[in-house]
Amino acid sequence: MRSRRERPIQSAGDPARGAVAPCSDRSALEMAEEQPRLGGPSVAGRPGRRAPAARSVLARTAGYRPEARGPRDAVARRRVSQSSRAALLLLLVPLLVGCRQDMHDQPKYEPLEVSNFFGDGRTSRDPVSGTVARGQLRDNDHLYRGIGPDGQLATTMPVPMSSELLGRGRERFDIFCSPCHGRIGNGQGMIVRRGFKQPESFHQNRLREVPVGYFFEIMTNGFGQMSGYASQVPVGDRWAIAAYVRALQLSRNISVAELTPADLKMLEAREGAQPAEPPSEEGHE
Numbered sequence: 463m464r465s466r467r468e469r470p471i472q473s474a475g476d477p478a479r480g481a482v483a484p485c486s487d488r489s490a491l492e493m494a495e496e497q498p499r500l501g502g503p504s505v506a507g508r509p510g511r512r513a514p515a516a517r518s519v520l521a522r523t524a525g526y527r528p529e530a531r532g533p534r535d536a537v538a539r540r541r542v543s544q545s546s547r548a549a550l551l552l553l554l555v556p557l558l559v560g561c562r563q564d565m566h567d568q569p570k571y572e573p574l575e576v577s578n579f580f581g582d583g584r585t586s587r588d589p590v591s592g593t594v595a596r597g598q599l600r601d602n603d604h605l606y607r608g609i610g611p612d613g614q615l616a617t618t619m620p621v622p623m624s625s626e627l628l629g630r631g632r633e634r635f636d637i638f639c640s641p642c643h644g645r646i647g648n649g650q651g652m653i654v655r656r657g658f659k660q661p662e663s664f665h666q667n668r669l670r671e672v673p674v675g676y677f678f679e680i681m682t683n684g685f686g687q688m689s690g691y692a693s694q695v696p697v698g699d700r701w702a703i704a705a706y707v708r709a710l711q712l713s714r715n716i717s718v719a720e721l722t723p724a725d726l727k728m729l730e731a732r733e734g735a736q737p738a739e740p741p742s743e744e745g746h747e
């Protein structure tokens with residue numbers, strides 16, 4: 463879009479706008495203020511109505527009194543009078559056409575307005591190719607594309623891991639992924655049970671061994687019949703979900719040796735309290 467300030471260049475040929483250009487608002491104002499002193503009827507804010515006042519001023523300043531002089535004098539005075547009258551009228555022309563531009567009526571283009579200035583008739587201009595909006599450069603491939611420094615899918619998370627991140631990932635996964643993938647990631651969500659193509663379970667070796675960037679990439683761009691979620695799930699949440707998918711996988715496949723003593727204690731306490739139950743898959747009925 464072109465700003466209003468640039469417009470006078472384009473509208474230089476426009477008679478209504480062009481006439482405004484030579485006079486400044488200040489001089490118009492000063493002339494308007496002078497008027498009452500000169501004895502004309504003052505019509506505030508209406509330049510067009512000042513003509514009678516101007517005429518009486520002309521009569522006085524020119525001293526046009528033909529009956530008091532000889533005929534030659536009268537002719538000469540009439541000429542002087544006529545030329546000064548013309549000069550004054552010229553001065554008044556800017557007033558008549560209005561050295562006035564209200565703020566609510568500035569020359570401007572509305573968005574998507576037709577323009578005769580550009581060949582394609584559009585006011586709105588395309589940004590110069592390669593333009594990047596501030597803060598939208600996204601030059602961090604790891605974070606925005608799930609690509610590591612070697613150009614392959616990233617094997618590490620670009621954001622620090624935390625239990626808050628996993629909690630967020632679980633919440634987002636349950637909202638955006640579980641309808642198809644199921645809340646435990648076995649591919650038996652409600653939409654699948656109603657006939658949508660069944661995705662493969664996340665609990666298989668092939669998907670346990672893919673880099674974490676794989677999940678991010680598929681959430682971003684989609685995969686086969688699954689559409690991408692970039693427009694619905696922001697970058698940070700996509701990584702949180704990827705981390706949670708990893709946690710889901712670990713929940714079904716981790717060796718006791720990999721557990722910390724604290725984890726083991728917690729597990730034993732739970733097993734002693736009640737028989738372990740598989741996590742429920744319901745919740746979307």
Ligand code: HEC
Pocket residue numbers: 635638639640641642643653658659660661662669676677680681685686687688691695703707
């Ligand atoms: C509307 C149902 C649906 C939703 C919602 C959905 N997916 Fe999928 N997903 C699928 C289907 C179907 C496939 C298999 C696509 C194919 O093979 O054509 C798939 C495939 C995948 C794969 C590839 C698995 C493989 O076999 O390599 C991953 C990873 C995945 N989805 C993750 C997610 C994540 C994470 C979310 C949530 C952000 C999600 N999906 C949401 C239906 C869905």
